[in-house]
Ligand SMILES: Cc1cc2nc3c(=O)[nH]c(=O)nc-3n(C[C@H](O)[C@H](O)[C@H](O)COP(=O)(O)O)c2cc1C
């Protein structure tokens with residue numbers, strides 16, 4: 224699934240990484256890449272890999288990523304870069320020596336003339352090579368290496384790991400701050416238990432096919448989406464619906480001021496704010512009361528957002 228190894232062999236300035244989340248720190252590097260390209264005759268390119276090395280090498284089943292590969296591509300494509308390459312990370316690829324990787328991918332395929340990279344980047348079989356090796360290869364193959372210092376990296380104090388932890392703990396605002404954008408869920412609206420309408424709160428059930436996508440902690444959240452190009456807000460519940468004896472984990476949203484058949488639609492939902500835990504109420508009457516309170520809370524929050 225090599226997304227795009229360009230046919231044009233233009234000289235490029237590139238940066239390389241997994242970029243899960245495309246967070247503040249990633250964006251800072253990419254900004255430097257784009258600016259550097261603008262000040263030279265080079266085109267900017269990001270090289271990223273999929274599946275995640277841990278999915279391939281450790282055959283990790285429980286791996287959870289902030290973004291699906293489609294989301295990662297979507298976000299990266301809006302950063303102003305000229306080219307995005309999603310290289311298939313296969314077992315064979317992981318066996319390439321540092322020199323083979325540099326020669327075959329960076330030099331021959333990408334025509335790299337400059338690489339911007341963090342001080343701790345490692346690459347090649349068993350991650351044997353480091354930035355000093357990269358500089359040495361740069362001299363041999365004719366590309367420059369710009370190192371992002373430890374100080375520059377530490378200054379941002381953000382990592383994909385920290386963001387994953389915040390999401391697992393339901394700290395959506397903290398995660399959004401680190402991401403410097405809203406955490407996204409992307410999927411298709413499918414049929415649920417058919418109870419929502421009777422409760423007075425029809426809920427669109429989101430099905431996410433990527434098993435590796437990290438789902439934030441169960442609970443109720445304020446969310447936003449674009450449906451048929453219109454911005455709509457809503458309240459989402461992630462969990463098992465214990466009050467009505469649900470057995471499957473669902474991600475369902477009641478959208479405010481909307482009355483539309485959403486079945487089959489592909490949508491992307493931005494998570495904004497956590498409201499509360501999911502609870503087992505004594506009955507549906509109490510559940511409906513709680514949902515009304517959730518709506519009031521959400522409307523106040525949205526009002527504040529709009530008047531900020
Ligand atoms: C904002 C919101 C909050 C919710 N909170 C809870 C909750 O705390 N406990 C619970 O059992 N179900 C909760 N639900 C889920 C309802 O039980 C669910 O919407 C209902 O069962 C309809 O399911 P259906 O769409 O599969 O028909 C909540 C749903 C929404 C939209």
Ligand SMILES: Nc1ncnc2c1ncn2[C@@H]1O[C@H](COP(=O)(O)OP(=O)(O)O)[C@@H](O)[C@H]1O
Pocket residue numbers: 412413414415416417418419420421424425426427428476477478479480481482483484485486
């Ligand atoms: N404001 C709204 N928010 C969410 N879904 C809505 C809304 N208005 C209409 N719908 C439709 O109603 C469906 C949800 O109804 P519901 O009774 O909860 O059934 P289900 O259990 O199949 O989700 C949604 O999938 C969507 O097609």
